[in-house]
Amino acid sequence: MLKRVIPFAHELIQKATKPGEIVVDATCGNGHDTIVLCKATGPNGKVYAFDVQKAAIENTQALLDANNITHAELIHDSHHHVDRYLKEEQDLLAGAIFNLGYLPGSNKSVITKPEYTLEAINKMLALLKVGGVIVCVVYYGHPGGQEEKDALINKLGQLNQKKYQVLQYGFINQRNHPPFIIAIEKKNDKLL
Template sequence: MLQTALHFSHTLLKEVIKEGDSVVDATMGNGNDTAFLAELVGTKGDVYAFDVQEQALTATAKKLTDANLTKQVQLFHQGHETIETVLAKETLITAAIFNLGYLPKSDKTIITTPDTTKQALDALLPRLIPKGRIVLVVYYGHDGGEAELELVQEYCQNLPQEHYSVLTYQFINQRNNPPILFCIEKK
């Protein structure tokens, strides 16, 4: 059976992340990806997780505490556009994940935007190790979603093939704008 974009994102990350790595959850949301990353990197690794909504931080902190995964995670109550200022210049990452759109079961007017997503990608690419991956799951069926999808697609298409491979993964026969996954891998 074909995997959903969300499940496939985890498959792509599991292939490259190992214990002790440093990774980024650019949009922590309800904490599912943050906890997943924390399990992969173990207590010797580092997860840097970002979100602008207090609700996201609260849900993520609870999930991490319940699973005994707090030691390796730093939660930042700020947008992913601040990655450049939060991560030390020498911090190298193995992977990053974005779920772009809005926080499920919350205020649908608070969304990720093309500008902040571009800033985050610009900050992450130079820190990505060879064979490292940045996965973006783009939910675009809301106001502003199409613009962000366009930005991500254009950004990925313009990455030089000598340095990056980019994959897209989507279901093309489903209703209600199923998410589209992009995976950037550094060569």
């Protein structure tokens, strides 16, 4: 009955995204979220997918090719440089997903960092449409993970409640640092 974390993250993005819109996969890794986003935008939309690891970009490209999907632009760069690639998408971004931590199957040496994650989120909030959503799936069992978790809860918990709704969703009786979601929805502050 209660949705697990990854399906709930996907449901939030799918609900916020209409066919033809623009979304971001901030950490494409092996490409599983990229595929979900590409299905949500449909072929008339666009998915920008970032990763700092070449292997992740290659794995995602292979998955896209296997699914005959061509409307994703893969960007081998850090997500905190999002403003270098999305310049005219002000108020047009329907959503973004961050899957934090390290690439499954890799040596865990490359992890998401709180300062870059927060800079990327702040830049994407400026691009987000009203009703758009940024979803972070927070893994924090690895070295460095707890610092990122604390920084996100601290900073995102201070976002202006007139402009944003910030949700935390996760199971509190699971062992081994279960992942949880922080989701930010942009409100229509003109209605206030």
